[in-house]
Amino acid sequence: EKSLEELNKLVPPTCRCIRERKIETFLARSLVPGDIVTLETGDRVPADLRLVQSIDLSVDESSFTGETEPASKSVEPVQNALTNNGNIVFMGTLVCQGRGKGVVISTGIRSQFGKIFLLMQSEEAPKTPLQKSMDILGKQLSFYSFGIIFLIMFLGWIQGRPLMEMFNIGVSLAVAAIPEGLPIVVTVTLALGVMRMAKQNAVIKRLPTVETLGCVNVICSDKTGTLTKNEMTITSIVTSESFHVELSGIGYDSFVGDIEFKTNTAEWSTKRQLESIRRLLKVGCICNDAQLVNGRLFGQPTEAAILVAARKLEMTDIRQHYERLEEIPFSSAQKIMAVKAIPLSNNFNNDKKEMTLITDDDDCGGDHSFPDNCAKYYVKGALEVLLPNCTKYAFIDKKVPLDKNRMDQFYMEAQDLGRKGLRVLAFAYGPTMNDLTFVGMTGILDPPRKGVRESIEALRSSTVEVKMLTGDAKETACAIGQRLGLCVPEKLPFSGDEIDQLDDESFANIVSRISIFYRVGPSHKLRIVKALQSHGLIVGMTGDGVNDGVALKKADIGIAMGKSGTDVCKEVSDMILVDDDFNTIMLAIEEGKAIFYNIQNFVRFQLSTSIAALSLIAISTLLHIPNPLNAMQILWINIIMDGPPAQSLGVEPVDPDIISQPPRNVRQPMITMDLIYNVLISAIIIILGTLFVFIQEMSDNVVTPRDTTMTFTCFVFFDMFNALSCRSQVC
Numbered sequence: 001e002k003s004l005e006e007l008n009k010l011v012p013p014t015c016r017c018i019r020e021r022k023i024e025t026f027l028a029r030s031l032v033p034g035d036i037v038t039l040e041t042g043d044r045v046p047a048d049l050r051l052v053q054s055i056d057l058s059v060d061e062s063s064f065t066g067e068t069e070p071a072s073k074s075v076e077p078v079q080n081a082l083t084n085n086g087n088i089v090f091m092g093t094l095v096c097q098g099r100g101k102g103v104v105i106s107t108g109i110r111s112q113f114g115k116i117f118l119l120m121q122s123e124e125a126p127k128t129p130l131q132k133s134m135d136i137l138g139k140q141l142s143f144y145s146f147g148i149i150f151l152i153m154f155l156g157w158i159q160g161r162p163l164m165e166m167f168n169i170g171v172s173l174a175v176a177a178i179p180e181g182l183p184i185v186v187t188v189t190l191a192l193g194v195m196r197m198a199k200q201n202a203v204i205k206r207l208p209t210v211e212t213l214g215c216v217n218v219i220c221s222d223k224t225g226t227l228t229k230n231e232m233t234i235t236s237i238v239t240s241e242s243f244h245v246e247l248s249g250i251g252y253d254s255f256v257g258d259i260e261f262k263t264n265t266a267e268w269s270t271k272r273q274l275e276s277i278r279r280l281l282k283v284g285c286i287c288n289d290a291q292l293v294n295g296r297l298f299g300q301p302t303e304a305a306i307l308v309a310a311r312k313l314e315m316t317d318i319r320q321h322y323e324r325l326e327e328i329p330f331s332s333a334q335k336i337m338a339v340k341a342i343p344l345s346n347n348f349n350n351d352k353k354e355m356t357l358i359t360d361d362d363d364c365g366g367d368h369s370f371p372d373n374c375a376k377y378y379v380k381g382a383l384e385v386l387l388p389n390c391t392k393y394a395f396i397d398k399k400v401p402l403d404k405n406r407m408d409q410f411y412m413e414a415q416d417l418g419r420k421g422l423r424v425l426a427f428a429y430g431p432t433m434n435d436l437t438f439v440g441m442t443g444i445l446d447p448p449r450k451g452v453r454e455s456i457e458a459l460r461s462s463t464v465e466v467k468m469l470t471g472d473a474k475e476t477a478c479a480i481g482q483r484l485g486l487c488v489p490e491k492l493p494f495s496g497d498e499i500d501q502l503d504d505e506s507f508a509n510i511v512s513r514i515s516i517f518y519r520v521g522p523s524h525k526l527r528i529v530k531a532l533q534s535h536g537l538i539v540g541m542t543g544d545g546v547n548d549g550v551a552l553k554k555a556d557i558g559i560a561m562g563k564s565g566t567d568v569c570k571e572v573s574d575m576i577l578v579d580d581d582f583n584t585i586m587l588a589i590e591e592g593k594a595i596f597y598n599i600q601n602f603v604r605f606q607l608s609t610s611i612a613a614l615s616l617i618a619i620s621t622l623l624h625i626p627n628p629l630n631a632m633q634i635l636w637i638n639i640i641m642d643g644p645p646a647q648s649l650g651v652e653p654v655d656p657d658i659i660s661q662p663p664r665n666v667r668q669p670m671i672t673m674d675l676i677y678n679v680l681i682s683a684i685i686i687i688l689g690t691l692f693v694f695i696q697e698m699s700d701n702v703v704t705p706r707d708t709t710m711t712f713t714c715f716v717f718f719d720m721f722n723a724l725s726c727r728s729q730v731c
Contacts, residue, residue, distance in 0.1 A: 015046035035104040043095045048111045049102025051075045051087050056098035070096040070329050129666040130211040137670050145177035148614050155621050172631040179606035189650035193595045200587045201578040209574040214592025215663050217537040223470035225580045228446040232305035236443035238413050239276040240393040280440040281310045283427045285318035287339040287378040305444050336381025383414045383426040393438040417443035418475030453485050455586040463662040469517045477518035486515045496520040508534045525551035602649040605726040608682035609641050626703040628694040628711045645723040686718040
């Protein structure tokens with residue numbers, strides 16, 4: 001499969017290996033355990049390696065773990081090898097920085113990527129509900145049609161009619177009874193649906209997928225970039241002095257915004273508060289890798305939010321005045337990023353607004369700014385990780401020892417920001433990583449996409465459940481969920497750690513009562529899909545990483561992100577959202593429902609035509625009267641009715657209220673009782689009208705060509721009106 005081919009692309013064709021004390025370049029597939037491989041910046045790792053040398057080595061494992069920040073690697077032993085992979089680099093990952101050497105510990109299918117390869121081979125993509133319905137419909141039509149045809153031929157033979165005549169009639173009825181136009185209508189209808197979805201920024205990779213979307217009961221959606229814009233914006237700042245400030249303006253190209261001071265300006269002057277805010281943002285700008293060029297982001301959205309907030313306070317080009325000596329990249333394990341930097345010159349900043357940003361009376365001569373001659377660590381990250389490493393906090397132009405009461409106050413302020421749906425990011429600086437000075441925190445808003453709440457409400461009104469999956473903390477996840485209408489009293493939030501503590505059966509029993517999954521990673525998605533499918537639900541799953549590939553393939557509808565998704569993720573999925581927009585999923589579900597109803601209308605029309613033809617011949621045989629239609633006329637009716645009238649039913653416009661109808665039950669066959677009722681009513685009208693004309697024309701008890709022609713014409717006209725009545729099943 002192409003998804004497996006994309007996995008192979010992540011493995012480099014060649015590598016550099018030390019054999020017989022010489023560095024040789026040869027094919028990566030020739031590696032064996034025990035070989036020593038050298039790595040440099042830009043290399044793809046050819047096999048799973050245990051490092052024996054690491055010089056400032058960081059590896060991009062986003063395609064493997066889903067983490068966007070490079071992971072720092074070392075040769076230090078780890079406490080728990082099952083969860084800590086600090087001294088191992090995996091096949092297919094990319095060396096972003098530094099160099100190193102490693103011993104090959106596993107290759108090919110024995111590597112971690114190889115295990116994903118085997119999982120993709122073992123997980124079969126399920127048949128779509130439409131394919132299952134078509135299989136059942138074909139068997140039912142064949143069984144009943146041939147049963148009736150054999151009965152007609154048997155009755156005719158008993159009555160002494162010519163055997164060849166009955167055989168010709170039987171063959172003609174068999175051709176007429178089987179809706180050979182059905183595959184054409186289904187294919188054309190699905191293809192047109194794919195084209196319509198392409199205009200809505202959704203790429204459908206398999207035709208039956210379009211209709212399957214109309215059966216989806218549950219959608220498990222990522223928060224960042226799908227439900228939200230992934231345009232992080234700092235809207236609240238809380239300094240270490242507990243100065244509260246609100247910033248307006250959303251987006252990366254919005255450098256103008258209003259500043260609203262929430263702290264009493266009579267007690268603390270606006271100038272004092274601005275100095276503290278600039279101090280905090282300066283730490284964030286130095287500890288930052290993002291770039292903003294003409295409103296376009298190069299880097300992480302969270303870091304871009306800091307740069308935009310600094311621009312709003314007229315702080316620009318901060319990083320240009322510092323030389324970076326060391327960097328500790330962000331990872332999901334440590335949850336902080338640190339940069340060790342030193343100013344380039346003593347007069348790097350002539351802006352008086354920034355001369356008193358940080359006071360260091362006890363460091364480097366007591367200069368009332370960032371110390372000119374000292375290298376310091378500038379740190380940002382999760383408050384619960386950063387604050388324990390702080391021994392002091394900044395208060396105006398002093399450093400005050402940080403006690404437990406003050407720490408509790410900072411935690412409470414962070415919880416207040418989290419309840420507003422803001423992602424909390426804390427900032428500090430200091431001479432060492434264990435002696436930091438806390439300067440404050442920011443609340444970062446990832447605004448929901450326009451129309452997402454309305455889309456979720458529309459889906460819920462049609463009994464489609466939406467579940468949000470996010471790596472954020474519980475407070476932030478619940479606040480965002482509340483904005484989107486996902487937080488309801490009967491639905492509980494659930495964490496990835498809590499999923500790990502339950503077995504499959506216990507988790508399946510409660511999964512339907514959960515609408516928000518927080519602190520979840522790619523490894524939890526497969527369990528969520530299987531738990532939902534164990535209840536017979538049709539599940540749509542979104543994903544963007546290599547590890548999501550198995551869950552996407554297992555889901556009934558795998559939805560890949562077009563902007564942030566990896567090639568493996570896109571290849572294994574059924575649908576790709578070009579713009580990562582949740583609204584597109586709702587449009588696709590609407591399209592899927594419309595396609596199934598159009599196909600069902602076609603089936604209704606074809607069945608009523610076939611039943612009318614079969615019944616007309618069966619009744620004439622039972623009544624010992626000549627057949628109203630000969631074999632050629634039956635075949636000609638079949639050709640006409642499988643033409644434009646039947647094909648047009650597959651391309652009918654969508655009914656406006658189609659999205660408000662619940663997903664169809666996939667266990668329910670395409671031929672429902674309502675459909676049978678409508679088919680029988682239509683067939684009876686055609687039979688009675690045609691027989692009436694035939695008997696009237698046959699008043700002299702002699703069947704002439706004129707009689708059969710009138711009957712044939714009458715049958716066609718009745719069937720044309722039948723096609724018009726089948727155009728819609730919705731009033």
